[in-house]
Amino acid sequence: MGYTKGFKWAEKPNNRLKELSLLGIGVSALARILSKEFNCDINRKMVEQAKYRLGVSSFMLEVDSKMKTYKQLTLPMDNYIITCDYHSPYHSEVWINRTLAIAEKFKVKKHIIIGDLFDFNALKYFTVDDGGPKRDLDKEISQTDPVIKALDYFDENVLVCGNHERRVGMKTDSMIQARHLFGLYGGGIWNRKFKYSVYDKLFIGKDWMVVHPRSYSQVSTSVAKRLAEKYHKNIINSHGHFVGMTYDRSGKFLAIDLGGMFDVKKVDYINLQTTTHPLWRDGFGMLYNEHFYHFTDETDWSWWLK
Incomplete structure (x- = not known):
C-alpha cells in the first residue's frame, strides 16, 4: 500500500519532497526524513508515487554516501x-x-x-x-x-x-x-x-x-x-x-x-x-x-x- 491513515500530501510535504530530491537524497532516506518531520509513517512506495505525481525527474542523481566528503572542525x-x-x-x-x-x-x-x-x-x-x-x-x-x-x-x-x-x-x-x-x-x-x-x-x-x-x-x-x-x-x-x-x-x-x-x-x-x-x-x-x-x-x- 502507498498510503497511510491520517496523512495527506499537502503543499508543505510536497514542497519538502521536491526540495530534498534536489539535494540528491534517495527514496529510502526521503521516507525516513519525511516520516520524522511530519510525524507519520511514510514508506518508500508513498515517496515513489508522490515523486511521479509531482513530476520529479527519475533521472535525478542521488548523493553517493560512500564518497568521502570533508567537514571542518x-x-x-x-x-x-x-x-x-x-x-x-x-x-x-x-x-x-x-x-x-x-x-x-x-x-x-x-x-x-x-x-x-x-x-x-x-x-x-x-x-x-x-x-x-x-x-x-x-x-x-x-x-x-x-x-x-x-x-x-x-x-x-x-x-x-x-x-x-x-x-x-x-x-x-x-x-x-x-x-x-x-x-x-x-x-x-x-x-x-x-x-x-x-x-x-x-x-x-x-x-x-x-x-x-x-x-x-x-x-x-x-x-x-x-x-x-x-x-x-x-x-x-x-x-x-x-x-x-x-x-x-x-x-x-x-x-x-x-x-x-x-x-x-x-x-x-x-x-x-x-x-x-x-x-x-x-x-x-x-x-x-x-x-x-x-x-x-x-x-x-x-x-x-x-
Whole structure:
C-alpha cells in the first residue's frame, strides 16, 4: 500500500519532497526524513508515487554516501589558550612557562595548537646545513617529551595540522602520517589529553577561525587580513612566525599573527643563513569571555601575573 491513515500530501510535504530530491537524497532516506518531520509513517512506495505525481525527474542523481566528503572542525565558544609553532625540540621553555602561568592564573584548561607542534627535522627534504644538527628522530622524540608532559596541565589539547606535521606523509608518500607517530611522544599523555585534526584550520563558535595556512607573505598580518575578508571571521593566523594584530578592510574582523613558541637560538637555518625575511617573534593568545588577549615580548608580565 502507498498510503497511510491520517496523512495527506499537502503543499508543505510536497514542497519538502521536491526540495530534498534536489539535494540528491534517495527514496529510502526521503521516507525516513519525511516520516520524522511530519510525524507519520511514510514508506518508500508513498515517496515513489508522490515523486511521479509531482513530476520529479527519475533521472535525478542521488548523493553517493560512500564518497568521502570533508567537514571542518568547529569547537564551541569557550575560554582557550591558543599557541602555535613550537617546532619542538626547538621550543622555548620560557614561552611555554609563560603560557602555563597565564592558563593557571585564569583557570583556562582548554588549549588549541595551530600547527607545527613538532618540527620533524629528521624527515625534512632540505639538506642539512654545515654546522646544523644531524637528523635523529629518536633524539627529537626524547627532547620533545618534556613539552608533552608540560601540556598535560590542560584537560584538552587540540592540534591543528601544520606544514611540519605534513612532513611525515610527504617523506613516506602518506604510507606513514604524523598521526601514526604521535603516540611515541610523552608516554600515554598523548592518547589521554590530545586530539589531532588533519585540517589546517578550525572554527571557534561563529566568529573565530584559527589557521595554519599554506599561504605565506613577508608582510605581517597580510595573510590574516585576506583570510578575514574571505571567511568573514576573526582570524588567528600562524605559520609566518610574525606578531601583529589589525583589522581587515571592512573594520569588522580582527586579523592576528600569533607568533610562535620556538626558541630562535635553537633553529639552525635561521642562524646559519641570512635572508631578507622578517625576524621570528614569539607570542601566544587567550580567548577569554569571548575577548582575545595577545601575549608578546611587549607584555607586562608583572601586571598580568601579579
